[in-house]
Amino acid sequence: MRRLFLPLTLLALIVLALQIHPSYGQSGTQLLQEFTIGDSNSTKFPSVAAHNQTVYIGSGVSANNSGETTDAMIWSMNEQATSAGSRFSIGSALGKTDYSSVAVATGSDGVVFAAWSSINERRIFMSRRDPSSGVWSTRQEVTAADFPIFPQVAVVGNNQAFIIWQGVNTYLSLKIWNQTTNSWSPVYNTTQKTYSTAPAIRAGSGGHVGIGFTTKDLQAAVAIWTGNGLSTEILTSAGNAADTGVAVDSTGKFYAAWRSLGSGIFYAERQAANSWASAQFATGSGKGAVNVVVDAGGTVHLGWISEISGSLRGYYSYRQSGQSSFVTAAATSATVLFNSRLAVSSGGAYAHLVAENFAVGPQKIEYARFRGGTPLVTATPKIAGGTEVIKGATSVSVTFENPQGSPASMIWRWNAAPTEAVNDSGGWQSFATTKTINVPTAVLDAASCLKPSTLYVQLRNASQVTGLVVSDSVIFDTGVTAFVTMINPYSMDRPTTFTPLANELGDFSTDGGASDGHPGYTREQQIYIGIQGVNECGGLKTVAIGRTSTSFGTPMTITNNLFSNVQPVPGTFPVGSNQVWIKVTDGVGNEKTYNTTITYDPNIPSFGGGSFTATSNPNATILTALNFSNVLVTDDYPGRHFWGVWLANSRTNNPTNTALVWYPVEAPGTTNSFTIQNWSLLGGLKASDISTGTYYVFARMLDGAGNPVPEAAIMVATVNLSELTYPKIHLPIVVR
């Protein structure tokens, strides 16, 4: 039996483990702060919004304690404040508190829009807080209607305020303010009449907008902005629901929550058009709005008021992005709360719930702050605005797009994730959406076109919550890398095909000279320039020619990393040795100069004597060895004063025949006597000329620039072939 103990124990443990429910590793939420805003007398339907670390609360307030609303009030405070601070009136709001409510919403750059009803004036008004100056605009009329109530607002981007309101026994209305064009859209309406309870509106970062409302026959409904109207989707049966909250995430997915008129809070996620997956979210009798918020990281937050154990408290819970369950709700300590609204800050790290507190008289705003989910503290780095290749430099400008979770500081490192111990930033630095970041020399030294350099950045918020490491890569092009040729334009070393530059191409007409010569000589005031980019990641851009290292002519465009052309040399070009410079630039602004020395020699050399013989190869009679003896040439070309020889074949002894085909051949050796091996007697001849008999070989000496000696100095040698034999190639026998 002892031998059975181990396997049986293991089996039992496996079975037991299968029965243990998974834990999701969520840390839960808790009430962090709660207070009653003392100067919010007679509040109804208070509103809350947040941007980064700032929380804005809006409400109609009876400033004279008359019991009726007198002002649209705003409070702003830090997300961790212990009091709301001073209130600020953004305009008059006159009338019964239930019908003179204020809504606030924030935009992507911190702009705040407020919309409120002033029921005695039968109008909805709007005001905008400029994110730079912090100044609220004077109130602007949104609409005048029979009984406009329950305004709500959402901001798309930073310049479009979607303002909705309801009436009595009528349709929900939407009007859009465009801050950029300073204009209003037409009024859009739902196709369903509304029940008189406050709706909700949310905008996602992708520009999607959803409106949660209650239909006249008490159904939870979501109206989705289509770009030119509202498309309403019904989520429940009639007589069943009220106070629909709505949210939309960055991908455009919609979420909704509502309270059942029986009991319970319900939650739904939109699967497709008119298809929602819903479930009971919580028990208890809900009171007022059920709020749902999806933060940038995808964490879903819900805030609501429910009657539990005989008390009306505010509750908050969240489902962390990537998790499948909601954490146990946390509650306010205050009771007798109604009509809550919810916002999150610092990427969802904090949730702010406001509600009417009816335990005080007259009722005031109850504010509660809860610990939210693990925030997504992040931003998308873009080196040099997202350019793939940039000039190598000791610093780069990095922009951080779409910052989430209110990043406050940052740490970075090149080519590896930073740690507090190892980084290139000198520890944590303050965060900015545009940051100049140093590039260590070692990074530049290691950079190449084939190996991008990657900047790894980690952000954290003011609460020291650290986000994931984000990165962006860039290729540092640290210089022009090109293969450059600057030679005799008649050199055979140059390509025969030029890159397109016909209008700038120098005169290259036949001038009686040879089509080859020493690369460092030229008989024209021109030079051949060949440029080929070699692993040039920025791409070669221009080339300019000059005579010094500092002065160049008009740059010419290089396309496809290739330049091949003959160009006139600028400036004075005296006979003799000359310096020629070019400056090459690449696409990211690197530049590099190259230079060469080339000798201008337009002068014809003179011939002082010499001879040569042609000896046929017995194994291939058409090949000959040309033996030159004591060739004397006078020229500036150094050494023996000639570079090579111009050769032509003929079947007649007429060296001035213009039909001759002349081939330049560099003379081997360094002395005045030399041998050119394997000269083919058939080169340049027509097929009809090929037969046994006498062959004439003409030779005309050339200087370095390809200038030939005068025609009178043409030497001649003869070969008499009794038979024509050709070179043979003996291939190896292949045996399978």
Add this chain to the structure above:
Amino acid sequence: MKRSSRFPLMMSLVVGVLVLGGLGLVLTQTPQGAAQTPAPLVTYPDFPPTPTVGPNPTAPAGLASSNVLFQSAFADTRALAEWQFVDQTYVIADLAAAWEVANGRLVQVGSGAARNPSSNEAAALVGAETWRDYTIRTSFYDEYNGVVGLIARYQGTEPTQSSYYRVRLFSTEHQVSPKVVLEKVVDGVSTTLAETKTAGFSPRTWHTLALSVQGANVQVQLDGQVLVAAQDTNPLPNGRAGLFTYAIGGIFFDDVAVTTP
């Protein structure tokens, strides 16, 4: 031989453990029938259980009378027909105060069909405008409303322009002062006849409240004790009796009686 005799034993134990484990899985993981309601997605923190609503209090001896003008124990929903429910401030139709009879009590359930909480002043009136000297008494139990009151000698058809005596009494948990206000409303304009800052009623327990009008004398009793009293030199002549609260729900009434001395 020893080895072969152990093998069946080991196999039996293994099979036994697997069967028991599988049974455990079935019992713990399988839904208990197709009709089972899925658990809500979120749970609440632990709170003390909802207080139990005890039995209605008996009428104090001082309020007992054989001359009953009206009484109702709200035995069923037909009891609602005897009452007129009015909002004493302007409301839109969807936010009109809502009243129900449930569990043998008259319950204020908020406003409108959606039962939203509203700060409307809500009244339930009964009787005739000819009623003059009488006492209206009720038992009430407040869960979270915080405000209870009674009305006497109510006259008028437009709630915001009517005339009546009214006592408003606040919960001890309600942060408001004064706690008791006895007022005279004439054509919708209120004048305080008497008030007290110290008293109030404790929530989540039964109380009896009575408002008596005798000629120029107006008196309020809570649980048989006089709270406030006033003498009106220009008394309202007569009118209906009524109950008062806010339309935020969370309060119920029972054993309402209107008696004469």
